[in-house]
Amino acid sequence: MSINIELPSNDSLKLLAPQKEKAGILKPMTYVSNSIKINKLDKNRFKEKFVPAGQTTQLIIGATPESDLKILKLSESLYNKLNLKRVYYSAYISINNDKNLPTLESPPLLRENRLYQADWLLRFYGFKVDELLDENHPNFNTILDPKCDWALRHLDKFPVEINKADYFTLLKIPGIGVISAKKIIRARRNCSLDFEALKKLGITLKRAKYFITCKGKYFEKVYKFNENFIETNLVYQERNSMPNPEFHQLSLFDKLQPTKEDELKCLTGNL
Amino acid sequence: MSNWKLVNRTYIYDGTFDGLLTIVFNCYIAKTLPQKIVNSNNYVENFLDNTVLIQTDYEKSKRIFDGIVNNICKEALYNSYYAFLSNDKEKEINILKYILNGFDIGPEINNKITISYVFKVMNLRKKALAECHKLKGLLRFREVSDNLCYASIHPDNNILEPLGKHFISRLPSMQFIIHDKNKDLCFVYNGKEYRIINSKNMTIPSFSEDEIKYQELWKLFFNTIAIRERSNPRCQMQFMPKKYWKDLIEEP
Numbered sequence: 001m002s003i004n005i006e007l008p009s010n011d012s013l014k015l016l017a018p019q020k021e022k023a024g025i026l027k028p029m030t031y032v033s034n035s036i037k038i039n040k041l042d043k044n045r046f047k048e049k050f051v052p053a054g055q056t057t058q059l060i061i062g063a064t065p066e067s068d069l070k071i072l073k074l075s076e077s078l079y080n081k082l083n084l085k086r087v088y089y090s091a092y093i094s095i096n097n098d099k100n101l102p103t104l105e106s107p108p109l110l111r112e113n114r115l116y117q118a119d120w121l122l123r124f125y126g127f128k129v130d131e132l133l134d135e136n137h138p139n140f141n142t143i144l145d146p147k148c149d150w151a152l153r154h155l156d157k158f159p160v161e162i163n164k165a166d167y168f169t170l171l172k173i174p175g176i177g178v179i180s181a182k183k184i185i186r187a188r189r190n191c192s193l194d195f196e197a198l199k200k201l202g203i204t205l206k207r208a209k210y211f212i213t214c215k216g217k218y219f220e221k222v223y224k225f226n227e228n229f230i231e232t233n234l235v236y237q238e239r240n241s242m243p244n245p246e247f248h249q250l251s252l253f254d255k256l257q258p259t260k261e262d263e264l265k266c267l268t269g270n271l
Numbered sequence: 272m273s274n275w276k277l278v279n280r281t282y283i284y285d286g287t288f289d290g291l292l293t294i295v296f297n298c299y300i301a302k303t304l305p306q307k308i309v310n311s312n313n314y315v316e317n318f319l320d321n322t323v324l325i326q327t328d329y330e331k332s333k334r335i336f337d338g339i340v341n342n343i344c345k346e347a348l349y350n351s352y353y354a355f356l357s358n359d360k361e362k363e364i365n366i367l368k369y370i371l372n373g374f375d376i377g378p379e380i381n382n383k384i385t386i387s388y389v390f391k392v393m394n395l396r397k398k399a400l401a402e403c404h405k406l407k408g409l410l411r412f413r414e415v416s417d418n419l420c421y422a423s424i425h426p427d428n429n430i431l432e433p434l435g436k437h438f439i440s441r442l443p444s445m446q447f448i449i450h451d452k453n454k455d456l457c458f459v460y461n462g463k464e465y466r467i468i469n470s471k472n473m474t475i476p477s478f479s480e481d482e483i484k485y486q487e488l489w490k491l492f493f494n495t496i497a498i499r500e501r502s503n504p505r506c507q508m509q510f511m512p513k514k515y516w517k518d519l520i521e522e523p
Contacts, residue, residue, distance in 0.1 A: 109501065190385065201385075
């Protein structure tokens with residue numbers, strides 16, 4: 001069941017959806033979540049499940065000036081208090097022209113993506129919103145994903161020793177997710193792991209290599225553990241993987257037309 | 272298993288899972304490991320190979336089948352079966368070593384991912400299952416007559432059986448044919464039982480009159496629900512790789 005909040009604050013609701021009200025949305029949501037709880041507790045009385053697929057909601061991103069921090073705070077409390085299955089974020093696409101609506105050239109898809117990444121961090125990785133964002137950084141980094149960003153600000157917790165760290169510490173390494181962390185735990189019961197073994201397990205080291213040690217050793221090709229070095233490398237990697245139409249491979253011949261000056265130089269003979 | 276004798280032989284089997292399990296049985300009794308195991312369908316004669324033809328023996332394969340469930344675990348059986356369905360040249364020898372080592376150490380075998388053949392079996396299973404899962408969504412049935420549907424696919428792995436079984440449980444009262452054009456095999460279901468048959472000389476049936484109309488409607492629906500502002504071809508291709516597009520009705 002989905003009861004959509006649509007806009008993440010009361011002011012925005014008043015501005016864009018005056019027929020909706022914070023209390024009017026939260027009341028049915030609380031009712032649904034309480035009913036699910038009661039239904040689960042008293043299985044003898046209720047033969048059929050109430051809302052078996054759980055409760056979800058949707059938030060629109062980019063139509064109103066809320067920061068990522070505010071949006072995530074809202075979803076965190078929804079997950080904790082109302083036991084929501086999921087919160088969906090959808091980037092705002094401008095269709096109507098209204099003085100209250102912003103005019104965006106393209107929907108803020110990157111921001112939506114970052115919010116989903118952070119949402120996963122909340123639900124499966126044991127993160128809290130206060131760790132990811134604060135008043136000084138209310139919005140996510142556009143180049144690095146939320147976990148990388150967090151790791152760079154908390155370098156004191158790294159490097160993590162792959163063979164000793166517990167599950168939740170493994171999950172906090174950028175580039176290692178639920179599946180990889182479980183694989184590592186499964187495999188290291190039998191023998192201690194080195195970087196070769198990690199590659200064999202199919203764990204991508206693209207980001208993780210800066211933050212881990214295996215048997216006390218740092219990744220060979222990464223020789224420095226300091227913030228600047230790691231950040232430049234990560235940013236460089238991300239830039240390379242992003243499609244960027246503004247830059248292209250230079251060719252010696254196709255674009256370089258001789259200018260007037262060149263012609264003059266040829267004539268006078270001082271090329 | 273580690274001190275078993277490696278014999279210079281190439282085993283040839285008939286390409287069925289039972290055939291492979293027969294080889295496992297023979298190796299387990301003789302305590303030897305062959306150099307290679309090849310499928311008789313795509314074996315090219317090589318005069319360096321010391322070939323032995325293995326006849327499929329259902330009694331032997333049944334014993335190994337039960338042995339895997341009782342002495343290793345059910346997961347090991349799934350792993351070896353799905354790895355067997357994959358399209359890999361060295362799958363047989365890896366599955367053989369995986370099962371034999373499994374008999375030695377029991378269910379613990381699935382945790383030893385750092386052993387190369389265990390890892391390979393796991394990976395092959397993953398590949399086959401992933402393709403099966405993708406095709407469950409990308410398969411398009413076309414209506415031939417009132418209660419008969421036809422679908423063609425071009426998969427890399429031999430996943431006709433698990434795929435067909437999925438559609439039997441979804442559409443139990445329908446009759447359908449799923450045609451694997453890469454391997455020239457057909458999964459045929461008549462509403463009660465299924466069979467996998469060779470389809471080298473099969474003519475593709477002509478479709479019913481309504482089919483064209485419904486195809487047009489489907490294309491229209493596909494284009495109507497698309498949100499142009501959110502198009503993301505790279506993401507789309509991760510979920511529906513281009514190699515499967517030729518069997519689709521819509522044009523993404």
